[in-house]
Amino acid sequence: MNERVLEKLSILADAAKYDVSCSSSGSNRKNENGGLGNAEGMGICHAYTEDGRCVSLLKILLTNHCVYDCAYCVSRKSNDIKRAAFTVQEVVDLTINFYRRNYIEGLFLSSGIFSDPDFTMERLVRIAKKLRTEENFNGYIHLKAIPGASDDLIREAGSYADRLSVNLEVPTEQSLQLLAPDKSRKEMVQPMKVLQNGIKANRDERKVLQAAPLFAPAGQSTQIVIGATPESDWQILKLSDGLYKKMELKRVFYSGYVPISNDNRLPALGTPVPMVRENRLYQADWLLRFYDFDVDELISPEDPFLDMQIDPKLNWALRHLDQFPVDINKADLNVIKRIPGIGVKTAEKIWKARRFGKLNWEHLKKFNIAANRAKYFINMRVDDFQRKDYTPQQIRNFILQTSHSKYAPNHSPQLQLF
Amino acid sequence: MQTVLYDGSWDGFLCAVFDVYEYKFTDAQIVPEHRFNGNLFATVHHARMEQVHSQRVWKGLERILSVEATTALYRAFLSEEAESEGHLLAYIRYAFASGGNMEDDLGHASVLYVVQTARRVWREKHRMEAFVRFQETADGMYCAFIEPDHDVLPIISPHFEARYADQRWMIYDTRRKYGIYYDGSTVAEVDISFEDKIDEHNIAPAHAPNEAAYQALWQQYFKSVNIAARKNTKLHVQHMPRRYWKNLPEKQPSVSPAFTKKK
Numbered sequence: 001m002n003e004r005v006l007e008k009l010s011i012l013a014d015a016a017k018y019d020v021s022c023s024s025s026g027s028n029r030k031n032e033n034g035g036l037g038n039a040e041g042m043g044i045c046h047a048y049t050e051d052g053r054c055v056s057l058l059k060i061l062l063t064n065h066c067v068y069d070c071a072y073c074v075s076r077k078s079n080d081i082k083r084a085a086f087t088v089q090e091v092v093d094l095t096i097n098f099y100r101r102n103y104i105e106g107l108f109l110s111s112g113i114f115s116d117p118d119f120t121m122e123r124l125v126r127i128a129k130k131l132r133t134e135e136n137f138n139g140y141i142h143l144k145a146i147p148g149a150s151d152d153l154i155r156e157a158g159s160y161a162d163r164l165s166v167n168l169e170v171p172t173e174q175s176l177q178l179l180a181p182d183k184s185r186k187e188m189v190q191p192m193k194v195l196q197n198g199i200k201a202n203r204d205e206r207k208v209l210q211a212a213p214l215f216a217p218a219g220q221s222t223q224i225v226i227g228a229t230p231e232s233d234w235q236i237l238k239l240s241d242g243l244y245k246k247m248e249l250k251r252v253f254y255s256g257y258v259p260i261s262n263d264n265r266l267p268a269l270g271t272p273v274p275m276v277r278e279n280r281l282y283q284a285d286w287l288l289r290f291y292d293f294d295v296d297e298l299i300s301p302e303d304p305f306l307d308m309q310i311d312p313k314l315n316w317a318l319r320h321l322d323q324f325p326v327d328i329n330k331a332d333l334n335v336i337k338r339i340p341g342i343g344v345k346t347a348e349k350i351w352k353a354r355r356f357g358k359l360n361w362e363h364l365k366k367f368n369i370a371a372n373r374a375k376y377f378i379n380m381r382v383d384d385f386q387r388k389d390y391t392p393q394q395i396r397n398f399i400l401q402t403s404h405s406k407y408a409p410n411h412s413p414q415l416q417l418f
Numbered sequence: 419m420q421t422v423l424y425d426g427s428w429d430g431f432l433c434a435v436f437d438v439y440e441y442k443f444t445d446a447q448i449v450p451e452h453r454f455n456g457n458l459f460a461t462v463h464h465a466r467m468e469q470v471h472s473q474r475v476w477k478g479l480e481r482i483l484s485v486e487a488t489t490a491l492y493r494a495f496l497s498e499e500a501e502s503e504g505h506l507l508a509y510i511r512y513a514f515a516s517g518g519n520m521e522d523d524l525g526h527a528s529v530l531y532v533v534q535t536a537r538r539v540w541r542e543k544h545r546m547e548a549f550v551r552f553q554e555t556a557d558g559m560y561c562a563f564i565e566p567d568h569d570v571l572p573i574i575s576p577h578f579e580a581r582y583a584d585q586r587w588m589i590y591d592t593r594r595k596y597g598i599y600y601d602g603s604t605v606a607e608v609d610i611s612f613e614d615k616i617d618e619h620n621i622a623p624a625h626a627p628n629e630a631a632y633q634a635l636w637q638q639y640f641k642s643v644n645i646a647a648r649k650n651t652k653l654h655v656q657h658m659p660r661r662y663w664k665n666l667p668e669k670q671p672s673v674s675p676a677f678t679k680k681k
């Protein structure tokens with residue numbers, strides 16, 4: 001190990017950090033060969049950055065040299081920055097040595113485009129292959145699938161990686177045309193389809209033959225940049241919904257745009273990162289995936305932006321006060337899950353516990369519900385709280401007075417840019 | 419009130435429970451010897467340490483409770499909280515009295531305590547699986563020092579055994595003064611004695627040649643992934659509480675490694 005590697009690491013980790021997907025979950029790779037590592041279940045956050053994000057993978061670019069010029073990207077050709085490239089062996093050594101020290105769950109490797117997509121993809125695949133076959137490494141590997149790379153290389157990547165991703169970055173073809181004229185939506189979707197087919201085929205194969213080799217067992221994900229372009233939350237959530245349903249993606253990540261240039265096609269330098277909006281989109285995304293909400297229940301083209309002051313579930317509840325208050329002791333699990341201030345886990349706890357006797361407010365408080373919100377929506381005696389026919393606006397105001405956002409200390413409320 | 423003392427071990431606790439039933443102590447508290455304040459007015463009974471006793475209690479519990487529930491009991495015990503024995507005993511009494519169909523009765527204070535405390539201990543286990551930082555020594559062993567809130571070494575052991583199957587490693591609990599050591603095939607509990615100039619706070623003299631370089635690289639990585647524009651200290655500290663920092667190289671002053679010259 002030498003000093004040059006330290007410098008490369010600082011450049012190539014820095015350039016990779018805007019990709020927010022750092023999750024290492026969803027795989028099922030066991031350590032069956034007595035080798036190094038495993039990648040099962042949730043994945044571990046080994047550290048948290050000073051901005052509170054999970055550090056679970058060694059997330060780096062193979063290189064930040066790039067022949068393309070996407071306006072929203074720090075590595076774009078026209079940007080005057082220091083460039084660097086790792087060798088295949090350097091990435092392998094860093095991964096293995098970080099892993100052995102329990103710093104990381106594995107590797108997340110992305111890259112600028114060296115000369116053409118195949119040349120770059122071939123190197124990414126070579127690193128994954130080396131880790132798996134020469135180092136007996138069973139930790140997590142997330143590879144970027146480079147749009148434009150051959151189907152064969154994409155499939156080979158799938159045979160070594162746990163997860164692959166193609167980042168859509170901008171939500172519509174129109175914005176893509178404007179900001180990344182060298183790229184096309186079609187080229188981006190192609191590797192997604194190849195992977196989707198590979199994953200499906202592998203799933204079927206493993207049903208028959210348990211020992212069949214894995215193919216991208218943690219599926220594929222993508223990232224959408226928020227606030228760089230004028231798309232509404234409705235457009236974004238519709239896109240996500242389609243990606244979950246039609247492309248069978250495991251995760252869509254939302255990344256609030258961090259201004260990196262004074263290109264006038266983009267928000268100016270110094271524009272705050274839309275963190276609240278990003279958070280609201282994640283909340284809506286969770287409601288789609290774990291709470292059985294339909295996207296059209298959460299947002300509509302008539303009112304295409306999520307409420308920044310309150311979360312999307314509370315917003316939905318306030319628009320459907322006729323369905324409340326709910327009788328906790330009688331309602332279906334699905335109905336309990338929809339009560340503001342009660343999460344999936346808590347709903348299940350309530351549902352189980354009530355078989356042993358009627359639950360009251362004292363019980364609920366011990367279940368860690370967000371009492372200041374839930375009390376408006378459940379039908380029982382709550383301390384000295386007077387139940388009345390409040391209007392949605394009144395409830396909203398009461399709740400806002402008694403809650404504080406986790407983004408409050410460093411970020412004032414944000415302006416909608418467009 | 420009858421006070422039943424035991425040696426602080428899980429087996430010992432189960433033996434104490436056995437005696438509570440055996441001697442029909444209806445109003446009893448179980449206390450580990452190291453926490454007993456020697457109250458003059460207490461009537462004290464020392465639990466008889468018999469493996470058959472602890473096994474009978476455990477088997478009895480296994481017969482009427484689910485695996486989740488018996489696991490939760492053990493985990494809650496590892497919390498080492500002063501009120502844990504009381505709640506565990508109440509839970510066990512409730513279980514035997516009702517034939518076991520009570521694990522989801524979270525309206526019962528001790529059932530709720532066991533479930534929530536087990537979850538807290540489980541969270542600490544996860545934290546330690548995340549925050550263990552191995553340092554490679556010159557003879558190729560990977561050593562880590564931790565100071566967990568609860569006694570989690572017994573329950574983190576399987577994770578590290580499965581993951582680091584091809585390297586020798588040791589994890590040492592500096593508060594409880596014992597460790598677990600994996601020699602390449604099995605894990606065993608160990609005590610360690612430190613040599614001159616090497617102790618749990620500084621094992622640098624025993625480092626492998628590349629160890630400092632990798633710590634420096636990790637520190638650099640941790641610095642580079644931060645996005646200053648998104649700074650959120652509250653969230654950071656919530657996820658990485660300060661009490662764990664001393665064993666995390668990324669939260670230490672920069673290491674300046676003697677890099678090997680490029681050949």
Ligand code: SF4
Nearest residue numbers: 066068070073076112
């Ligand atoms: S192709 Fe990728 S690395 Fe290159 S400029 Fe576009 S987004 Fe950045």
